Amino acid sequence: xxxxxxPQDNALMRAELPREGEFRNPSGCAISGMISTSGKxxxxxxxxxxxxxxxxxxxxxGGGFAAYGIYPEYKDFYALHIFFDDSAAKHECEAFLERHxxxxxxxxxxxxxxxAITDEPLIWRYFVTPxxxxxxxxxxxxxxxxxRCVFRVNTRIKGCYVFSSGKNMGVFKAVGxxxxxxxxxxxxEYEGYAFTAHGRYPTNTPGWWGGAHPFALLDYSVVHNGExxxxxxxxxxxxxxxxxxxxxxxxxxxxxxxxxxNRRKGxxxxxxxxxxxxxxxxxxxxxxxxxxxxAEYLRNAFSSYLITGPFSIIVGFEGGLMALNDRLKLRSMVxxxxxxxVYISSEEAAIRVISPxxxxxxxxxxxxxxxxxxNGGDEKCR
Amino acid sequence: xxxxxxxxxxxxxxxxxxxxxxxxxxLEGCLGERFIACGAADRKITISGVPGNAxxxxxxxxxxxxxxxxxxAVGDTMNSxxxxxxxxxxxxxxxxxxxxxxxxxxxxxxxxxxxMKEYMEKRPVIVVGGSAGSFLGxxxxxxxxxxxxxxxxxxxxxxxxxxxxxxxEIWLRSDALPPVLPEQVCVTRVxxxxxxxxxxxxxxxxxxxxxxxxxxxxxxxWRLTPNAKSPYKxxxxxx
Numbered sequence: 129x130x131x132x133x134x135p136q137d138n139a140l141m142r143a144e145l146p147r148e149g150e151f152r153n154p155s156g157c158a159i160s161g162m163i164s165t166s167g168k169x170x171x172x173x174x175x176x177x178x179x180x181x182x183x184x185x186x187x188x189x190g191g192g193f194a195a196y197g198i199y200p201e202y203k204d205f206y207a208l209h210i211f212f213d214d215s216a217a218k219h220e221c222e223a224f225l226e227r228h229x230x231x232x233x234x235x236x237x238x239x240x241x242x243x244a245i246t247d248e249p250l251i252w253r254y255f256v257t258p259x260x261x262x263x264x265x266x267x268x269x270x271x272x273x274x275x276r277c278v279f280r281v282n283t284r285i286k287g288c289y290v291f292s293s294g295k296n297m298g299v300f301k302a303v304g305x306x307x308x309x310x311x312x313x314x315x316x317e318y319e320g321y322a323f324t325a326h327g328r329y330p331t332n333t334p335g336w337w338g339g340a341h342p343f344a345l346l347d348y349s350v351v352h353n354g355e356x357x358x359x360x361x362x363x364x365x366x367x368x369x370x371x372x373x374x375x376x377x378x379x380x381x382x383x384x385x386x387x388x389x390n391r392r393k394g395x396x397x398x399x400x401x402x403x404x405x406x407x408x409x410x411x412x413x414x415x416x417x418x419x420x421x422x423a424e425y426l427r428n429a430f431s432s433y434l435i436t437g438p439f440s441i442i443v444g445f446e447g448g449l450m451a452l453n454d455r456l457k458l459r460s461m462v463x464x465x466x467x468x469x470v471y472i473s474s475e476e477a478a479i480r481v482i483s484p485x486x487x488x489x490x491x492x493x494x495x496x497x498x499x500x501x502x503n504g505g506d507e508k509c510r
Numbered sequence: 511x512x513x514x515x516x517x518x519x520x521x522x523x524x525x526x527x528x529x530x531x532x533x534x535x536x537l538e539g540c541l542g543e544r545f546i547a548c549g550a551a552d553r554k555i556t557i558s559g560v561p562g563n564a565x566x567x568x569x570x571x572x573x574x575x576x577x578x579x580x581x582x583a584v585g586d587t588m589n590s591x592x593x594x595x596x597x598x599x600x601x602x603x604x605x606x607x608x609x610x611x612x613x614x615x616x617x618x619x620x621x622x623x624x625x626m627k628e629y630m631e632k633r634p635v636i637v638v639g640g641s642a643g644s645f646l647g648x649x650x651x652x653x654x655x656x657x658x659x660x661x662x663x664x665x666x667x668x669x670x671x672x673x674x675x676x677x678x679e680i681w682l683r684s685d686a687l688p689p690v691l692p693e694q695v696c697v698t699r700v701x702x703x704x705x706x707x708x709x710x711x712x713x714x715x716x717x718x719x720x721x722x723x724x725x726x727x728x729x730x731x732w733r734l735t736p737n738a739k740s741p742y743k744x745x746x747x748x749x
Contacts, residue, residue, distance in 0.1 A: 181542050457620045477542025477560045
């Protein structure tokens with residue numbers, strides 16, 4: 129696909145990488161996700177094994193995971209996962225957190241040293257709840273308050289990046305191949321009811337820890353394979369609502385669009401699919417009247433959030449996953465079921481490695497979101 | 511017959527091992543290894559497990575038989591030979607294929623036969639037993655695509671079938687009316703007495719997957735050909 133821009137000041141990296149023409153990467157980006165519809169918690173081992181089958185779809189410049197249901201003992205607190213460039217940045221950030229939150233627990237996120245993962249920032253985790261007085265005086269609802277604090281840290285405090293901010297969930301990401309990233313974060317030691325994963329092949333930005341997928345805000349996370357042609361139009365629209373795109377990475381804007389449409393506008397995940405992968409006018413014209421009216425309304429009312437260009441995404445949210453392809457289906461995606469498990473992946477092989485026998489396997493149509501919730505729960509706005 | 515366990519190798523090594531052998535082989539336990547049998551000629555390769563993308567790319571006369579599903583871009587630019595899939599296929603099956611044949615027992619994904627072409631005696635053929643995804647035969651320039659819609663009463667292809675088609679033929683076995691088709695496509699109804707031209711391929715499908723001919727001919731076909739007034743034709747032949 130596009131070129132890979134390497135940091136120009138990193139002489140070591142330049143020296144170690146093969147020159148153009150000496151090496152071919154069969155391209156791609158890979159995504160994978162799995163969820164227990166009964167809410168049973170399972171180890172992160174499976175998602176590491178799944179994404180590792182698609183090793184060659186990424187190039188070592190980013191990998192990451194979102195894990196849901198992993199912090200039941202702190203489920204009422206926001207889990208902030210933060211990268212710090214240095215301890216000065218950490219002190220400044222902690223001072224900010226102490227002014228705005230009650231910090232229930234804080235620790236380094238446990239990692240395992242690996243030659244495959246280098247140059248790691250300081251990686252910390254804070255379980256927090258907004259200070260009641262601060263929250264009351266802000267006149268914001270709790271989630272909005274937390275979201276604004278996340279943007280405040282990410283845009284105002286140099287050397288800090290909050291990359292995960294939901295309850296009872298966490299994002300784990302780094303520069304490296306996804307399976308190495310999973311081992312680095314000891315993901316197999318966590319248990320959750322849903323996981324998503326991403327192997328990155330960056331095409332427009334240098335691979336940096338913060339730019340790895342998933343991108344997350346509150347409990348929403350997005351892993352994405354593709355390239356959004358409408359990025360800047362989407363960015364300009366979403367930034368009018370207080371979101372700040374800090375990374376020039378197209379996936380970031382998808383995470384904010386999902387948050388805006390679901391949390392703030394109250395659209396269901398199904399309606400969100402009709403906004404971001406809206407049917408063509410030509411297709412809408414062929415729909416029965418009631419369906420057509422709804423599709424027309426969503427396309428018109430939220431036209432700035434139509435995402436064009438090739439994509440397959442898996443969105444994680446509290447209690448479920450949503451998988452969606454662009455309406456032309458220019459990226460591959462397979463969904464399969466086995467007992468209470470549902471699997472989503474760029475390639476069937478990455479599902480078969482976990483579950484050789486499947487009850488059902490299908491290829492969702494472009495623009496047709498697949499929404500899976502725990503215990504058939506309602507994914508509508510909360 | 512020589513057996514190779516794909517799990518013993520990384521995908522590039524596996525392809526080297528396959529190329530280093532001659533004669534017929536069985537590949538077992540495939541799990542996403544790409545480019546298997548790329549450019550292979552004069553041999554039979556039987557595959558179990560799920561092989562990776564671009565299986566049989568540039569195939570040059572070999573026969574590949576897959577016992578389970580296959581992923582994307584199977585038979586990409588294949589030149590001759592035959593690929594048999596005893597399961598379903600992913601997207602872009604037979605992408606830019608220019609000769610040989612592909613038989614799929616189940617369904618195929620989006621863009622089946624995209625950019626297929628023919629030249630003189632080279633005429634690629636794809637036969638899909640189930641249904642095909644949207645953009646079937648997109649930019650079709652030549653060759654034959656047959657979709658049998660077995661086990662389905664709805665039209666056996668998604669939207670935008672034949673978009674940009676300017677050569678070749680698409681046959682869809684169905685009693686259901688086709689959806690709105692692009693203006694580059696002409697549709698004619700062909701009942702069982704008019705299908706002699708595709709009989710050899712139906713007969714092969716019947717034998718390969720043990721489906722009685724009487725079932726294959728129980729419904730009529732929609733035959734899609736390029737519209738002679740197609741803007742695409744004018745685009746490519748201005749004079």
